[in-house]
Amino acid sequence: MKSSRHDIRWSIGDLAERFDLETHVLRHWEDKGLLRPERDGAGRRVYGEDDAYRVATILASKASGMSLEQIRTLVDASTEGRRDALKAHLAELDRRQADLERSRHLTAHALECRAHDITTCPGFQAHVADIVDGTRRGLPLLAGHSPGHR
Structure with missing residues (x-):
């Protein structure tokens, strides 16, 4: 039994x-x-x-x-507040997922990039130029970076 x-x-x-x-x-x-x-x-x-x-x-x-x-x-x-806590957690998971996607894209780019120092890569520099010049804060998603920019 x-x-x-x-x-x-x-x-x-x-x-x-x-x-x-x-x-x-x-x-x-x-x-x-x-x-x-x-x-x-x-x-x-x-x-x-x-x-x-x-x-x-x-x-x-x-x-x-x-x-x-x-x-x-x-x-x-x-x-009380179970649904609110779960909604807030989902928003946090979405933020973390976007961070992971951004990190994955950057890592894949660095792996394929011909530049030995990723910071000297014109393609990478183009994606962070707005942060460097102060018109944007944080690291934007690097989607759309083509391998031809290596």
Whole structure:
């Protein structure tokens, strides 16, 4: 007979090991309101399968760049502002994705560029000239740079 979700019971050490974490991490997340393990008769933490899914959600959310406060909003059904927090996180992910695309394009250009010093490449210089001359701030997306500018 297969066990049900409610039959699984892990100690803090067992759950931490399952996710390759130190036990103090689970205690910290409990202090922050992210986990609410049951207690046995001796007061020891006892985790079930629902707790394991919560830990997996916390880890996946942290990997995506969410703060513990944002994650608490995500996993706490009673917290207001869940949709706003998720919208803000999506906007941040979009910004990070654009940064990664910009970095990838620059790296690919540098790999193919004949210039030994990328800063001397006329094609690269053309893409950052507006920053250098002060008419723009930040690094614009380098899309549209043709290999002929090497």
